[in-house]
Amino acid sequence: MGSSARKKKEKQKDFQKPKLKVGKTKAKASNFTDTSFKSKAIILQQQLTETAPNVTERFKHNLSLTSSRSDTQRRDALSYLTGQLSTNPPTNPVGTPNLLQKLLPIMSDASGPVRGQLLKLLRTLPADEIRPHVEKIILYIRGAMTNISQEIKDDGLNYMEWLLDVAGDDVVSSAGCWIKPLKDFMSVLGWTVRIASTVPGKGGWTSAPRTTFGAKKYGHSFPRQMMVLAKFLELGFKPELSRPWSASDLLDSIGRVPRAPDPFGYLGLFKPPRDEDGEIYRNREDRQDIFQRRFGEAVETGMEMAKKEGGAAGRAAAVLDQVLKDGLGNCERGSRLDEEDERIWDGYII
Known part of the structure; x- marks a missing residue:
């Protein structure tokens, strides 16, 4: 029999009706599964046993998965933690300090969905538990803002805005x-920011490349950066609320525990000496003065350039300009560094 005849015969089998004999059942399929058995009990592995992981163990397990190599696993672990922290009352068996210590390095994660899920998680944390850890959080936010990746820089602005809100x-x-x-x-x-030169008689300048100005893909980052800067300056230049002094204030300051975090940190008793960049500027006047001396000229020049560009950048520059007008008040805007004033105390021992 030739191959063509054999193939023709095989095709005809598909259209032939099988002849069934009386009393004989139909043949079972090759993938048939027998389900006629009966079981006295159904045993679940871990769902209903006393040794199943409780909520605390599952929380800690998912917290450990945030350092996994898989992007999907890190994102899913953060999603689970967000759900636990969003309950009423929230479930946080490890405490906010331990949680932040584990999650803050993820701010510069290479995966965008992971960073986005982390931001959702941070928004569920109580503001009162965030305030004592501001100095640690700002370090990681600054690292994200100055990252080489533009996407991480943009998410760094989101983290900064969240911290300013809480x-x-x-x-x-x-x-x-x-x-x-x-x-x-x-x-x-x-x-560009002008700095005081260490060499007498010479001025110093330091500049940074404008990586987002005029870029096609990241052109929206420049207005966003100015808006977050405006929010930061608005909080820094906000007038302090004056409260009338009472006779009990003296006793309260002596006998009561201070409510502010690190109330005696400005003394620097248990920390290394700080330079001007690491100092504490607790009142509005000090912040205004240091801003004018070191950043006033650069911000004024940058705003004027952004206004000339127009569009979203021009509108953001107008908002920043209004914040400076309201915040600086009667202070002279755009003050410049005077080299003679900087060296006025040279040769004196203070």
């Missing part, structure tokens, strides 16, 4: 949280 007053009045973030803003904006 603990803005503590941010601008904490050690190293005023000048250092301003320097980072100047760097990402590409605005």
